[in-house]
Structures are given as C-alpha cells and as structure tokens.
Amino acid sequence: MELLQVYADFFISRSDRQSFVYSSHKYYVNMANLRKEDALDYHSKGRPGKIEVVPTKPHSTQRDLSLAYSPGVADPCLDIADNKEDVYKYTAKGNLVAVISNGTAVLGLGNIGPEASKPVMEGKGMLFKIYADIDVFDIEVDTEDVDRFVDTVKAIAPTFGGINLEDIKAPECFEIEKRLKAELKIPVMHDDQHGTAIISAAALINAVEISGKEIGSVKIVINGAGAAAISCAKLYISLGAKKENILMLDSKGTLNADRDDLDDNKKFFISKTKAKNLTDAMKGADVFVGLSKGNVVSKEMVQSMAKNPIVFALANPTPEISYEEAVAARKDLIIATGRSDNPNQVNNVLGFPFIFRGALDVRATQINEAMKLAAVKAIADLAKETVPEEVNLAYNLRNITFGKEYIIPKPIDSRLIFIVAPAVAKAAIASGVAQKIITDWDGYKQELINRLGIDNKLIRTITTKAKQHPKRVVFTEADHYKILKAAQVVKDEGIAKPILLGDKNKILKTIKENNLDLEDVPIIDPRSQEEADRVKRFGDLFFAKRSRKGFTQYEAKQVMRERNHFGAMMVETGEADAMLSGLTRKYADPVRAALQVIGVQDGVSKVAGMYIMITKHGPFFFADCSVNVDPDAQDLVDITVLAATAIRQYNIVPRIAILSYSNFGSVGGDIPEKTQKAVALLHKNFPGMIVDGEIQTNVALNNELLKEHFPFSDLVDKKVNTLIFPNLASGNIAYKMMQEIGGAEAIGPILLGTKKPVHILQLGSSVREIVNMVTIAVVDAQARK
Numbered sequence: 001m002e003l004l005q006v007y008a009d010f011f012i013s014r015s016d017r018q019s020f021v022y023s024s025h026k027y028y029v030n031m032a033n034l035r036k037e038d039a040l041d042y043h044s045k046g047r048p049g050k051i052e053v054v055p056t057k058p059h060s061t062q063r064d065l066s067l068a069y070s071p072g073v074a075d076p077c078l079d080i081a082d083n084k085e086d087v088y089k090y091t092a093k094g095n096l097v098a099v100i101s102n103g104t105a106v107l108g109l110g111n112i113g114p115e116a117s118k119p120v121m122e123g124k125g126m127l128f129k130i131y132a133d134i135d136v137f138d139i140e141v142d143t144e145d146v147d148r149f150v151d152t153v154k155a156i157a158p159t160f161g162g163i164n165l166e167d168i169k170a171p172e173c174f175e176i177e178k179r180l181k182a183e184l185k186i187p188v189m190h191d192d193q194h195g196t197a198i199i200s201a202a203a204l205i206n207a208v209e210i211s212g213k214e215i216g217s218v219k220i221v222i223n224g225a226g227a228a229a230i231s232c233a234k235l236y237i238s239l240g241a242k243k244e245n246i247l248m249l250d251s252k253g254t255l256n257a258d259r260d261d262l263d264d265n266k267k268f269f270i271s272k273t274k275a276k277n278l279t280d281a282m283k284g285a286d287v288f289v290g291l292s293k294g295n296v297v298s299k300e301m302v303q304s305m306a307k308n309p310i311v312f313a314l315a316n317p318t319p320e321i322s323y324e325e326a327v328a329a330r331k332d333l334i335i336a337t338g339r340s341d342n343p344n345q346v347n348n349v350l351g352f353p354f355i356f357r358g359a360l361d362v363r364a365t366q367i368n369e370a371m372k373l374a375a376v377k378a379i380a381d382l383a384k385e386t387v388p389e390e391v392n393l394a395y396n397l398r399n400i401t402f403g404k405e406y407i408i409p410k411p412i413d414s415r416l417i418f419i420v421a422p423a424v425a426k427a428a429i430a431s432g433v434a435q436k437i438i439t440d441w442d443g444y445k446q447e448l449i450n451r452l453g454i455d456n457k458l459i460r461t462i463t464t465k466a467k468q469h470p471k472r473v474v475f476t477e478a479d480h481y482k483i484l485k486a487a488q489v490v491k492d493e494g495i496a497k498p499i500l501l502g503d504k505n506k507i508l509k510t511i512k513e514n515n516l517d518l519e520d521v522p523i524i525d526p527r528s529q530e531e532a533d534r535v536k537r538f539g540d541l542f543f544a545k546r547s548r549k550g551f552t553q554y555e556a557k558q559v560m561r562e563r564n565h566f567g568a569m570m571v572e573t574g575e576a577d578a579m580l581s582g583l584t585r586k587y588a589d590p591v592r593a594a595l596q597v598i599g600v601q602d603g604v605s606k607v608a609g610m611y612i613m614i615t616k617h618g619p620f621f622f623a624d625c626s627v628n629v630d631p632d633a634q635d636l637v638d639i640t641v642l643a644a645t646a647i648r649q650y651n652i653v654p655r656i657a658i659l660s661y662s663n664f665g666s667v668g669g670d671i672p673e674k675t676q677k678a679v680a681l682l683h684k685n686f687p688g689m690i691v692d693g694e695i696q697t698n699v700a701l702n703n704e705l706l707k708e709h710f711p712f713s714d715l716v717d718k719k720v721n722t723l724i725f726p727n728l729a730s731g732n733i734a735y736k737m738m739q740e741i742g743g744a745e746a747i748g749p750i751l752l753g754t755k756k757p758v759h760i761l762q763l764g765s766s767v768r769e770i771v772n773m774v775t776i777a778v779v780d781a782q783a784r785k
Contacts, residue, residue, distance in 0.1 A: 035492075037515075043119060050122045051129075051136070056092075088161075088363065092135060097162040097356055099124045100139045100153060105169035105192070114140035117167055124166055124191075132353035132417060133451040134360065136164075146172050150179050157184050161360050164352065165190040170227040171263055187359040187367045193231035195348035198355070198372055199408065200289065200312055200336075201235045202379035203346055206407040207334045211308035213286060215240045219306070221281045223320065224291030225250035230265050232289060238369060239376065247271050247281050254281060279304075286310060294318025299329035307332060314338045314346055334404050343405040350379055350409060354417055358424030361444070362434035374427035378420045382409045390414065390651045394461045396468030396782065412464060414457060418448040458612070458619045459747075459772065462650060466495045466778040471577035473774055473781075474499040474570050476563040477584055478523070479506045481514055486770035488516050495771070496778050499524065499576055501563045526566040535560045538569040546596060564593035571756045572598050577785075578757035578777035583765055587626060591751065594758040604753045608639040609760075610646060611735050611748035612776075621647055621654065621722040622738075625731035626749040626760075633677035640682060640724050642752035644689060647722060649783050656722040657700035657715060658682075658693030659730070664710055665694075671726045678724075690718055697723065697734075747772045750780075757781045 043049065058064045066072050076090035088094040103117035104110075118140050125136030137159070141152050149172075153163060163186065165177055177190040208215050220241060222229050225248050233246050248255045248269040253276050255262060255269050262270070275281040282288060282301045287310040290297065297320040302311060311326055313319035316338035323342040326335045336344035355375050359367055387400040387410075394412050409416060422444060428434040438444050473490070475483050478500035484507070487498035500507055500523045507523050510516075526535055539557030542565070546556060559565045564585070570576040581590035591607065600607060609626030612619055623643040628635055640656060647654040658679050662672035675694035682691050692714040699706050700720045707716050725731030738744040747769065751759050757780040759773050 035517075038489075050119075051125050051138075087158075093159065094161045094360060094363065095133075096135050096137065096160050097128060097164055097360075098139050098153075098156070098160045099128070099136050099164045099166055100141060101165070101167040102141045102144060102149060103167060104144055104172070106167045111144075111169065114142045121166060124164070127349055128164075128353055128356070130353075131349060132357040132421070134353065134356055144172070146175050146179075149176055150183075153180055154183060157186060160186065161363070162187040162356050163189075164356065166192065168192070171265055173227050174230075174265055181366055185365045187356060187364050189352070189355065189367045190227070191348060191352045193227045194235075194367075194372060195352050196228040196291070196314070196346065197231040197235040198351045198375050199346050199348060199379065200232055200314070201239055201376045202350075202383075203312065203336050203344060203408045204236065204287065204289075204310070205239065205376065205380040206383055206402070207310045207336070208287075210334060210404060210407065211286070211310060213308070216242055218245065218286035218310075219284065220246045220287040220289065221278075221285045222246060222248045222289045222291065223278055223281075223296065224248075224289075225255060225266050225269070226291065229289075229291040230269070232291065233269060235372065235376070238373060243269075244271070247273055247275065247285075249278055249281060253277050288312065288320075290314050290320035292320060294320060297321035297326075299325055302326055302329040302333065305330075309333055311335045312337075312346060334407065336407065340411075344407050345411070346408070347411050349411050350416060351375055351420070354420035355424050357417065357448070358421035359428060361421065361436070362425045362428045362438060363436045364425075364428040365433045365435065368428075368431055368433055370431040371424045371427045371433075374423040375420055378423035379408060379416075382413070382415060382419050383407055385415075388413065388415065390457075390461055393651045394464035394468075396465055412457070412461060414452055417452065418445045421448055458650060458652070459614065459775070462779050463493075463495065463775050465782065466775045467493070469782055470494055470496050471778045471781040472497045472499055472575075473578045473580055473777055474501060474567040474576040476501045476567040476579065476581040476590070478502040479510065480583055481510055482765070482767050482770060483583060484510055484514070484516055484518065485767045486774065487521065488518055489767065489771050490774045491518065491521060496774050498522075499570070501526065501567055504528065524566075526561050526563060535566070538566060538573075541573070542569065542597060562593070564590045565597055568593045568597035568758060571758065577781040578759065580759055580761065580770070580773060580777055582760035582763065583770070584763070587749075587760055587763070590758070590760050591627070594751070594754050598755050598758060600753050601755050604642065605638060606635065607751055607753035608642050609749035610643050610752055611746050612750070613735060613738050614745040614747065615738070615742065619652070619721065620744075622731060622735050623722070623724055623752070624728065625725060625735045626728070627751075629728045631674075631727065633674045633681065636675065636678035636724060636726070637681045637685075639752075640678070640689075640691065641686065643722060643724065646750065646752055646780075649779065652721065654690065654722045655715065655718045655720050656689065656691040656724060657695050657697075657720045658691065658724045658726075659697055659700065660694035660726055661696065662694050663696050663699055664713070675726055690714060693724075694726075747776065750776055757784065 057068060059068060080086045080090060099121045101117045101121055103112055103114040106112050106117045106120055118138060121138030121140060125138050128134040128136045141149055143149050163180065168176060173190055177188060180188045208218060222233055233248060237243055246269060254273055255266050255271060256273055257270055278296060279301055283304045284306050286306045289312045292315055294315050295318060309330060311333060313321050319337045323335060323337055326333055336346050338346055355367060383406060384402045391410050391413050392400055400406050422441060425438055429437055473496040475487055475498060477483050479502040487500065490496040491498055498521050500521060502525060504523045504525045511518055524531060536557060538560040542560060543551060543553050543556035560569060564581055567579045571579050607627055608624040610621055610623040611625055613622055621643060624639045631639060644654040658675045660672045660675045661667060672694050679693045682689060700715065703717060706713055735746055739746050749760055757777050759777045761770060761773055
C-alpha cells in the first residue's frame with residue numbers, strides 16, 4: 001500500500017507570485033483522507049526517507065572490492081580521462097537524473113526552503129524509478145539567486161545524464177531553465193512548466209477532435225498566468241492554436257494592453273479584448289484551462305461557453321469547478337481534472353518518466369520542442385488504442401474506449417514506457433540532438449518492457465480495482481489496534497467498508513486512545529444482548545447445516561457467539577462480502593469456522609493457501625504454504641487449479657512449476673512420484689495450462705539452465721511465476737526464507753476454494769500487510785459477484 005501513498009506525497013501547488021496559487025495534482029492518489037501522522041510515520045519509520053543507493057555489481061569478496069575501488073577502479077578512470085564519452089560506458093551517468101530544487105515553490109506551502117523540499121524531491125525520484133527505471137539523486141540547493149543556482153547546477157552536471165528542475169518559483173524558473181538548456185549538453189526540463197503542458201496538450205488534441213472542431217480555430221481561455229500556464233499556452237500554439245485565440249488571466253483579470261503590471265512572460269500573451277474578468281472571458285469560449293484555484297468557475301460560466309465546450313479544471317484538490325457541477329451544467333461537455341477520482345486525469349506521471357527515459361537512451365543533448373511534441377502525440381494516440389485488460393480490470397470497467405470520458409491514458413497503463421519513450425527518442429534522433437542512434441526499435445521496445453519487471457504493478461492494479469466497487473469486509477479481531485488502524489486506512493482510501501466485531505467498549509476505547517477516525521463504521525459484539533436475535537437466527541442456520549455433523553441446537557447457538565463463526569455467517573447470509581481473521585488466532589481456527597459455515601466451492605474437495613511474493617523481479621505466487629500438510633497427486637492438481645484460477649483474476653497468466661528435489665525423473669522417491677503423477681493429470685485434463693515438472697526450484701526460475709538441460713520442458717522461455725510445493729514444510733520454509741533473506745514482501749495467505757471470500761492473516765501481520773489482504777479480499781468479492 002505504501003507504493004500508492006508515494007503518489008500522495010506529490011499534491012503539488014505552484015505559486016505564481018504575481019497572480020495566484022495554482023494547485024496541480026500531478027500524481028495518482030486522492031489526498032483528501034491522508035492524515036498527518038500517517039504521512040510522518042511513512043517517511044520516518046524504518047530507514048528514514050524514501051530512497052537508497054543499492055550496489056549493482058558483486059561485492060561479497062575482497063576481489064570484488066578491489067575491482068570496485070582501489071586498485072581496479074583506476075583503469076576505467078584512465079579510459080574516461082582519455083575519452084570523456086566512456087563515462088557512459090563505465091558509470092551510472094547514463095541512467096542518472098538529478099531532481100534539483102531550491103524549495104521556493106513547494107506544494108501549496110510556497111517558499112519553505114531547500115531542506116523542507118527534500119521529501120518531495122525524494123518522492124519525485126521514486127516515481128522516476130517506479131515508472132521508468134531511472135535512478136535519481138535529489139539535490140536541494142540553498143540559494144534563491146539565479147546566477148548562483150545556475151552555477152551550482154553547471155558545476156555538478158558532469159555527474160548526471162539529465163536534470164529535472166522542480167519546485168522553483170516564477171519568474172526565476174524561466175531564466176534558470178533557459179540558461180541551463182543553453183549551457184549544458186544533457187537533457188534539462190522544468191517539469192512544473194512542461195509536464196502539465198505536455199499532458200494537457202495531449203488531452204486537448206483528443207478533446208478538440210471529439211468536439212468536432214479544429215485546434216487552429218478554437219477560442220481558449222487560460223485562467224492562471226504562472227509557469228505552467230505560460231508553458232501550456234506556448235505548447236498549444238506549437239500544436240496549431242492561434243495566439244490571438246488565447247485569452248489568459250491572472251488574479252487581477254485578463255492580460256490586456258491597459259495593464260502596466262505585467263512581466264515579460266505575461267506581456268507575450270496580452271490580448272486585445274474587452275473582457276475584464278473570467279465571467280466575460282468564458283462567454284463563447286471553446287476551451288477553458290484552469291491552472292488557478294478552486295471554485296472560481298460557476299455553472300453559468302460553463303453554460304455561456306460555445307457548443308461542445310472543453311473544460312480542463314486542473315486545480316487540486318478542489319478544481320475550478322467540480323466534475324459533478326460541470327457535467328450537470330452541460331451534457332455536451334468534455335471535462336478533465338487533476339483528480340484521480342474523475343475521468344480524464346491530467347497527471348504529469350504520464351509524461352516526465354518516459355520523456356527522460358527516451359532522452360537518456362539516445363543521450364540527447366537537450367529536450368527540445370520536437371521531443372515534447374512527440375510525447376504529446378504519442379500520449380494522445382495511445383488513448384485511441386485498445387485498452388489493455390489490466391487497465392479495464394483495475395478500474396472495474398468492461399471496455400474503456402476513446403471518447404468524452406477517456407481522452408488520455410490512465411497512469412496505470414503499462415504501455416506508456418514503450419510508446420512514449422521511443423517516440424521521444426525518435427524525435428531526438430530526427431532533430432539532431434541524439435548522440436546515440438537506435439536502429440533496432442523492436443529490441444529497444446523489448447528492453448523497455450523488461451524494465452517493467454523492476455516495478456511491481458500488481459498491488460497498484462488490485463488496489464485501483466478494489467476502489468472502483470468497495471465491499472463490506474468483516475474484521476473478526478477488531479479489538480486489536482493493528483486491525484483498527486488498517487480498517488481506518490481502507491475506509492479512508494475507499495478500498496473497503498469495514499465491519500468491526502468485538503467488545504464494543506474495548507474497541508471504542510482503543511479508537512479513542514489512538515486517535516483513530518472510524519466514525520459511522522459498524523461495531524458488532526456477538527456476545528452482547530442487542531445481538532441476541534441475530535445470534536439465534538445465525539444459530540438456527542448453522543444448526544441446519546451441521547445438525548448431522550455433531551452440533552446440537554444449543555451448541556450451534558453458542559458457537560455463533562464466537563467471532564470467527566459469526567463473521568463467517570455474516571458473509572454466508574450476505575450481510576458482509578468478505579471476512580478477515582487470523583491476526584491473533586491459530587491459522588486453523590478461522591479456517592475451520594469458514595469451512596463449517598460457508599463450505600467449499602462446488603467441485604472442490606479441499607481448500608488451499610497461496611502467498612503472493614512481491615519481489616524486485618515482479619510478483620510470484622506460492623501454493624500451498626499454509627493448509628495441506630502432505631498433499632497427494634490429486635491434491636496437487638486441485639491446489640494448482642485453484643491457484644491458477646485465482647491468479648487469472650489479477651489478469652496475470654499463471655506459468656506454473658510443480659516443485660520437487662528431482663528434475664524430470666532424475667531422482668526417485670515419494671515426492672518425485674506424486675509430482676510426476678500430478679503433472680500428468682494436469683497435462684491431460686487442462687491442456688491449455690502452462691505447467692510442468694517435477695522440477696527443482698533453481699531450474700524452474702533459471703531459463704538458461706532449463707533451456708540448456710531440459711529443452712523439452714513446457715516452461716522454456718515462459719518465465720515461471722507460480723510455484724506449487726510438494727508439501728507444507730517446503731512451502732512454508734520457502735516463503736519465510738524469501739521474506740527474511742530475500743527481502744520479498746508476502747501477501748497472504750490467500751485462502752483458495754471457499755464458496756465465499758474468507759482470508760486469513762499471518763500471525764502478527766503489520767498494518768500494511770492487513771491492508772493488502774483487505775484489498776485482495778475486496779477484489780475476490782468483486783469477482784464472485
């Protein structure tokens with residue numbers, strides 16, 4: 001879940017000191033419900049901050065260290081001294097960007113200084129890495145003097161392959177970028193200016209097309225005259241908009257010839273107009289672009305616009321006009337905002353990671369107009385392509401298609417890196433600023449796709465999907481702080497609707513002591529008198545199910561006073577959509593309750609457990625690590641089928657290895673024999689499934705080893721992502737070793753095979769792990785609906 005919170009760090013507000021504050025929500029999370037203590041804990045707990053430096057070469061032996069430093073390091077140093085271009089061959093320069101700020105325009109906080117800007121710069125570095133695999137050093141410069149700032153950046157530029165300027169106030173930001181672009185031979189971009197311009201321009205191209213108009217004839221009103229607004233207007237002109245058709249306003253009104261308080265950047269956009277204010281300006285306008293502040297546009301203003309109007313209300317968290325008000329005002333409206341909870345989010349993360357990726361990969365000497373326009377066109381064109389199922393899945397929609405509510409791609413779209421970056425790289429080559437020429441574009445595309453393995457999109461995709469239709473999740477251990485904290489998180493983020501089970505007084509006391517906000521969340525105590533009728537009703541239902549399986553009517557009623565059975569019955573009767581338990585209980589206890597109350601799916605003989613292991617190489621799925629002690633061949637078949645079904649639910653193709661200590665009959669024994677039988681049954685009964693074995697783990701995960709020694713295997717070149725363990729001991733040991741030694745994050749155990757969603761936490765799970773499990777439970781419930 002913290003990956004999602006990363007985006008929330010970047011609710012950026014830009015200050016135009018001579019007009020008004022422009023708040024541009026550049027990234028991907030609705031900020032409304034994040035709390036101060038959560039943000040502070042996120043940044044401070046564990047290793048402080050959000051980034052670290054990780055070695056990329058072996059370093060375990062004395063020889064490794066001698067090669068990394070003295071004396072071995074002297075040889076690349078001497079080569080670089082002879083030929084400076086070799087710095088790209090022997091160092092990280094070619095994939096290293098500096099995110100540089102002086103802290104003069106940070107968030108809506110304004111000029112708070114370089115130290116206070118550092119969390120934002122670290123966060124920007126995370127996004128570079130997450131979306132484009134670009135390494136970042138954040139640099140905070142303690143000066144507001146333009147000359148000193150420029151000289152400082154020039155002096156450190158040899159370290160970097162590119163410079164991203166960030167959070168520098170206007171008008172200084174214009175001169176700083178202009179000078180650095182002229183004096184350095186590496187890509188330099190002030191994202192606050194050009195990021196919003198590029199993404200909004202892509203949206204504008206498509207919106208104008210949908211509205212049936214031509215960009216050269218539309219009348220554009222831009223409310224705001226800061227760095228982003230001026231950059232947007234200039235880029236729109238490059239796309240074909242007429243300067244005389246652009247009317248810009250600042251906090252004092254339109255930029256007109258009667259004004260004597262305008263700097264040179266604003267003077268460029270002086271208009272001959274009788275309009276003095278925004279109300280006048282919007283009459284008959286085709287396009288409104290808001291880069292200003294919230295609630296400055298009324299329904300009447302939107303109604304005064306031309307036919308098929310386009311409104312980009314980009315102030316955030318409160319747009320110039322809310323999405324709901326705008327669409328209520330005009331049915332022929334096309335609207336975009338800066339918010340992730342509205343269609344058409346203008347989000348800078350659609351641009352800057354991929355623009356720098358393309359620029360770095362051809363060693364461009366600058367990011368020029370041609371490259372920015374190439375990015376605009378690539379992003380705009382991508383919106384017209386068939387949307388990948390993973391994006392539809394994430395937003396719980398069957399088929400997102402180009403139109404009024406989809407004029408720009410979603411930030412979660414994994415195609416952006418291999419669509420936008422090559423477009424930028426090609427433009428750099430065509431415009432003569434590339435120092436490295438790419439000729440194998442198919443190979444380059446594959447290289448970019450491979451980079452995505454470093455980023456784990458799975459949790460973001462699942463979380464986005466969960467938020468589309470939150471489900472009711474009953475927490476059976478709600479008297480525990482971690483559960484209550486997780487319940488608050490999923491409630492605030494719109495992932496789930498919590499129901500809390502336990503002693504009401506104890507729960508309320510814990511909520512108060514920890515300053516949690518769980519107002520209006522139902523709290524149910526099965527042992528309380530007020531629940532007596534429901535306990536009796538649940539007891540009768542349970543007795544009807546278990547009367548011939550050892551329960552008397554009295555016992556059936558009594559067991560319903562226990563929270564696991566009560567919670568499971570809430571799911572069974574439709575009073576909740578999913579249940580979560582196990583934080584403080586033995587794993588078997590909630591599993592037993594779920595089986596007794598809910599039972600297994602039709603055609604399933606027993607349940608199984610699966611963990612999602614989040615690694616730097618992407619997600620892996622481990623089953624069975626938690627339920628079946630010593631499964632036989634048919635059990636392994638059932639476990640495999642259950643796991644494959646669950647994995648497909650996340651829009652991932654399972655590629656399955658049935659594990660053993662033997663490779664395809666190399667060693668005898670009970671385990672190789674039963675795994676061989678399981679594989680034979682799977683091949684016979686599920687011919688479309690990608691599965692093979694019996695196989696050792698290292699061979700399954702090392703494609704070169706597999707291809708060399710077992711070229712006949714169905715897993716060759718398939719990139720295995722699912723491991724089925726031959727017994728509970730091996731699976732349980734493996735996932736815990738991956739957690740503690742391999743640094744993987746385990747999500748689970750996900751209970752497979754029950755009729756309705758019941759999921760069991762690891763004993764002592766963290767709040768983060770509980771939130772992840774709730775998210776899994778909600779998506780599971782959605783799929784079953």
